[in-house]
């Protein structure tokens with residue numbers, strides 16, 4: 001079952017905005033609207049302008065020294081209007097990002113300096129808001145130990161000025177030495193430390209939707225793990241100093257390949273970049289104190305050029321345009337009847353059907369023909385609008401093997417459409433059956449049974465139960481396509497998905513998995529792990545000769561629905577509930593998997609994928625690490641997100657243990673999950689908090705010495721008893 005259901009409009013072509021942050025020296029006199037507009041017409045889309053000018057700084061410091069209270073008490077503070085860099089003008093407000101004064105110290109250990117700084121910030125935000133600006137860029141915290149103070153100050157200012165958004169200007173990572181060269185060398189760079197500070201600010205502040213990051217692109221890029229961490233955060237703008245550009249053989253400024261790659265990735269998700277230090281870099285590059293405007297424009301021209309050579313979006317990106325991080329409830333195609341438009345979306349995925357056709361072709365080619373040249377009997381169970389019937393007929397023609405196809409569908413509208421297709425296209429090669437597959441009793445047993453009942457987590461749309469119910473009509477040597485499917489998972493961080501789920505403000509929002517095309521997400525572990533697998537035909541289902549003793553869950557009730565619709569469904573017996581029919585225990589599953597976490601982060605949930613063996617070596621995968629090998633460009637399924645209600649912070653060298661259960665009570669199927677976190681501490685001896693858990697870590701650094709596994713925290717058990725579940729009846 002394809003999970004992606006969307007109403008597809010034409011994707012809008014992205015627009016990119018390049019801004020300029022002029023050097024301070026060039027704007028120590030007030031910028032008028034003409035000045036701003038001329039920059040914009042010079043080719044820039046945005047200008048980032050300091051809100052106040054240096055005279056304001058002198059005045060604040062003069063007042064601070066003489067009588068701080070005049071600044072601290074807002075209504076006594078001097079009006080700052082005469083010392084701002086621009087006047088209100090609605091024409092250019094949308095082109096200006098306000099820059100907050102660089103000299104304020106919101107995180108100062110001196111409460112008086114911190115207090116004055118907060119006042120200045122409030123004045124600036126308030127004036128920017130008055131002028132109609134949407135964003136103000138605020139310098140990030142400088143003291144690791146005073147982050148709470150900094151965050152409180154931002155919170156205070158955001159509360160005081162209601163409509164403005166703050167962009168916190170941050171470096172991507174500490175700069176410095178990568179690794180210690182000797183024991184007395186400086187401590188190695190902690191590449192996650194700045195993200196860690198930001199994480200605290202974001203967590204402490206009460207206005208997540210009005211707070212984002214302005215990230216400084218460094219000359220030397222940090223490790224990939226740091227870059228992907230930032231991409232899970234709300235970045236509004238990337239600052240690029242012209243000083244990090246290289247010169248090409250003709251002397252024009254260019255970015256290194258690594259920077260280009262990062263920028264391509266960034267521009268796929270965010271449109272804003274702001275160039276800084278353009279004049280200074282141009283002076284150095286041209287060895288001229290007074291470079292021409294044309295020389296300065298070389299950086300802008302290069303950036304525009306990069307936009308024209310952006311790699312084209314992948315099939316999945318094109319398909320999911322506009323649906324990034326958008327939460328959808330998983331479809332329930334057994335309980336609900338899908339709309340034609342939903343089927344149409346699935347049918348747009350050429351890869352899935354090509355793989356099915358390949359698998360059917362292979363199965364037909366390898367199958368001995370039936371005695372007396374009888375056609376091979378195929379059944380497409382859950383036929384929808386018939387694309388797999390069409391695949392089967394094409395495969396039969398290519399393999400030169402005659403077939404007869406049953407198309408079984410329980411959705412009355414899809415059934416009607418299947419009848420039309422039979423009449424117009426398929427004729428006598430196909431018999432269309434309106435029935436729940438679990439109660440179907442065909443005239444002929446089936447050689448090859450084909451289904452597509454898969455959800456984003458493989459079994460989450462009840463494929464195991466549906467196929468168990470129809471397995472009895474398969475010949476004892478029959479083939480089922482798919483032959484198997486498995487579920488896979490990995491812990492992940494996504495402040496964005498966490499707050500979107502929370503914002504729904506409904507009961508049980510954290511007990512439900514969501515289908516979502518992931519974008520602002522960082523996978524926390526280096527490896528995705530398999531949870532479990534289902535194989536078909538199932539060894540747990542009664543032998544095919546003993547039909548109808550196979551477990552048939554919900555058959556009679558489903559049949560009743562058809563009777564209510566006044567539809568005569570073949571002459572199959574309506575099965576009676578009996579203990580032999582209702583046990584579904586063999587489809588319960590449980591797994592506990594341990595994930596090694598090298599770089600600290602915050603776990604907000606885990607991501608689920610699936611893989612499926614259709615037949616032989618023909619497979620499907622949604623796992624990012626195997627999709628290209630198994631079913632490149634397949635778009636039918638977005639991943640599934642299992643949330644946790646309280647984010648769990650995990651330090652470096654930690655472990656996350658996820659327990660997940662697939663449960664059934666014979667009426668419904670559901671998942672329950674919980675998470676535990678541990679820190680690995682080098683040293684021997686057992687650990688009081690988890691005496692069973694002393695282990696030897698996989699971490700390279702501590703590989704030889706035993707480590708204590710100290711429990712850090714755990715989540716609650718999510719969805720106990722299956723409040724959120726899929727009905728079998």
Ligand SMILES: C[S@@+](CC[C@H](N)C(=O)[O-])C[C@H]1O[C@@H](n2cnc3c(N)ncnc32)[C@H](O)[C@@H]1O
Nearest residue numbers: 001002333334382383384409410411436437452
């Ligand atoms: C998306 S689908 C796949 C449809 C089609 N095979 C395709 O690839 O587009 C699953 C289909 O199975 C049908 N289905 C689900 N459970 C069923 C059951 N127990 N008996 C009959 N049809 C079922 C649903 O109505 C839906 O049409």
